[in-house]
Structure formats: C-alpha cells, structure tokens
Amino acid sequence: MAPKNRPKYLDLLHIKLPVPGLVSILHRVSGALLFLFIPVFLFFLQTSLVSAEGFEAVRRTLDFWPVKLGVIGLVWAFLHHFFAGLRYLAIDLHYGVELAAARASAKAVLAASLALTLILGAILW
Template identity: 30%
Template sequence: MASTELARGRPRPRPLSPHLLIYKFTITMVMSIMHRITGFGLYVGVLLLAWFLIAASTDAAAFSWFTAFIDSIIGRLVLFGFTWALFNHMLGGIRHFLWDAGYALDAPAREQLTWATTIAALVLTVVTWAIGYAVR
C-alpha cells in the first residue's frame, strides 16, 4: 500500500513525535536539565580556580586583582553559585548512580529522591558558607 502511494506521488505522512511543550514538566525533568547546566557551571568555576592559581603564582598585583573580584558582591555570588553547582551536580550524580543500580525508580520514590537531592544541595551550600564565615 505504501509503495502505491509513493508511486502516485503522494508522500506518506510523517510520524508525529511529541515536542517538549507537550510534556508536563516534572521535578526529575527540571533536575536533569539543571544537572547539565551545573556541569557547564563547573567548567566556568575551574576557570575561576585557574585564575586564582595563576594570580597566586605571579605577583602581588595580579593577586590583588583576583582578591578584589572575589571580595566584591558579584564575586561572592559567583562563588556561592559555584558551590551550589558543585553540590547539586555531585548529588545529582549520586542520584543517577542509584537509579542506574535500580533503586528509587518508581514514581513516589523517584520524585522524593529528586527533591531530597535538591534540598540537600542547598543545605550543604549554606552550611559550607556558614562554616566559611565562622572560621574567618
């Protein structure tokens, strides 16, 4: 039948596949996207670490530029975001490892684990920064 439709010059209708706008966004979907974004953010953070190491190994003027940036509001926000991205990406990796091992794949456990990693990443970030300010 398909060959006769093609012989008559009528192409077969293309199959319809769902687009992202058709799906209802779930927390696991959002966190999957965030896992990729935080992975990219970690690359940016490594550039910041490289800037620190280069500035520390050159001279006092270069290190003062780095220190001025880090001590600014924008620098603190970048560091806070990097810390959150580090914890979020790490816990997301652990969550995926558990899923790969076959744990927490059913609907309630899957979403509970996702919320737990999201909240734990934020808590670990705040605790890390609180300890950093307490030690200072």
Template identity: 30%
Template sequence: MSTPATTSKSAPQRPLSPFMIGPYYKPQMTSMLSITHRITGLGLSLGAILLVVWLSCLAAGPDCYALIAPHLAAWYGKLVIFAFTWSLLYHFCNGIRHLMWDLGKGLDMPTAEKTGYAVIFASLGLTAGVFVLTLV
C-alpha cells in the same frame, strides 16, 4: 503506485518533541532536575576556568593575586563563589541519585520525586554548611 502524503489533513497536529515545555508538556520534577544537572555541569566547566585563574594568580605571587583579590571580596565575586559551590554540591548530590538509578534503585515516580527533593535540600544545606564553616 503512489504513496500517501505524510502531511494529510486527517493527521492530528501534535508537538514535535516532548521537551516543548509550555502548553504541550507539563514540567516534571525529574525533567527539571535533569535540565538543572546539565546547566550546573556547564557552570562547573566555566567555574573550573576561574579556579585555574585564581590558582595561577596565587602561584604567581602577591602582585598578581592583588589584581583579583578585590574581585573575590566584592559582592559579585562572592555570588560567583556561592553559585560555583552550590553547582558543585548539586551536581554531586544528583550524581549520587543517578548512580542509584544505574543500580536500578528509586526508579518509580514517587521515589524519584522524593529523591529529587532530597537532592535540592541536601545541596542547599551543604552549601549553607560550607559557607557557615568558612565564615567562622
């Protein structure tokens, strides 16, 4: 008894994965926020290493801290601090959204899209608030 070939010419050609963003898959708010959540989680892990370096230099004394202080004050240091702060606040806001989903709330698409925009605006607003408060 022979089995039919799995690659018959009559089988439609379909993408292999729904995550093939481009001509086969239209990006959605929920998928883009999920990808961003994962990227910010990775960024927070790398930022935690920088935070440990900063705290270690601070604890080691003024000579060690003097080595990293110019980098913190430079434009690229401020950019890293801004990105780390936004990543932390985005991850926090989106984590609350995921907790609500775990409770079965906000799972319908219109609400998921509204809460997605809320996460974006809240994380940007909170980040701006942190920087306004630290500059005063």
C-alpha cells in the same frame, strides 16, 4: 477514534515539569556552568600560588560582593551536580527507580544542594 488533544507546540516556559525533570535540567545546567568556569578556577589557583602578592590579589578580588555571589552560585552548581550525579549513579544501579523513590530522591537532591549552599554561602560571606 477521537483525536487526542495534544499541544501544537511546546512552550518550555509554561510546561510544569515534575521534580525529577527539573533536577535533570538543573544537572545539565550546573555541569555546563562548572565546565565554563574551569579556566577562571585555574587562573585564580595559578595566580594565588605564584606569590604572596598574587594571593592577595585573588583575595581582594573575592572580597567584592558580585564575585562572592558568583562563587556562591558556583558552589550551588557543584553541590547540585554532585548530589544529582550520585542520584543518577544509584538509578543506574537500579536503586530508587520506582516513581515514589525517584521523586523522593529528586526532592532530596534539591533540598541538600540548597541547604548546603546556604550554609557554605553564610560561611563565605
């Protein structure tokens, strides 16, 4: 038997992932981002509901362009996590398990999350 030509180590920056693998990793990253920013969401919600001055302070904070970019990033994280979650629910129910269907649904998740992020980002900006 000839030895198999396998890599000695895995360089994650040079591995070409298939689209479903990329969607899987982005699903985890988006979930972590959403989890980490829950306290910020709750702080903004509490501050905006306490008084009119608190609401104005939150509105002024959200008017800064770096904060807007962060909010658009979190909108992407929510949309990607939502659509990828629906895709994984369908796979758990044995829909779209075949290779072609799995690749198509992964591409649909990326397209839908990016398209809606662009639309909502334009509205928020």
